[in-house]
Amino acid sequence: MCHVYASTDPQRYECSTRSLRLQGSVTSVRLENEFWEILDHLAQDQQLSTGQFISELYGEVMASKGAVHNLASLLRVACAVHLHIRAEPAVRSA
Template sequence: MCELYASTDPSLYEVQSRSLRLQGQVTSVRLERRFWQLLDEMADGEGRKTSSFIAELQSEVTQRRGEVGNLASLLRVVCTTYLERRLSQAVR
């Protein structure tokens, strides 16, 4: 079982930083390359640039919750939610 995960391409878990403008402020977000790939895919599916997609997501979460405590963690969870949704749709 672990072979599947242990053989993961190291480039996928290499950390990348990207600069984003959120609520008029420039910030840097560090995520593993695989998460950036998923966010790019999600943004593309919405017909948006990744930075615009993340800014809108952050804005919506702020409106609902008051603040985003840890943006990188939110983005990772959003990616797993996206994958779960894709899987459940594929099973149907």
């Protein structure tokens, strides 16, 4: 079973840094390429750029929680939640 994970293309877990504008300030976020790809797809589904999608997510969290203590972690968890939600119908139909 670990072979599936161990054979992952290293490019997928290499990190990339992107600059984003959040509430008028420019910041940089460093994530593994796999997470950037998921975020790119999420943004595309919403007909937004990835930067716009992240900015909207950031704004919603700020409005509901008052702070974002670790943006990179928030984005990774958002990707994980997305994958869990997407997998639920497959689990229910199995």
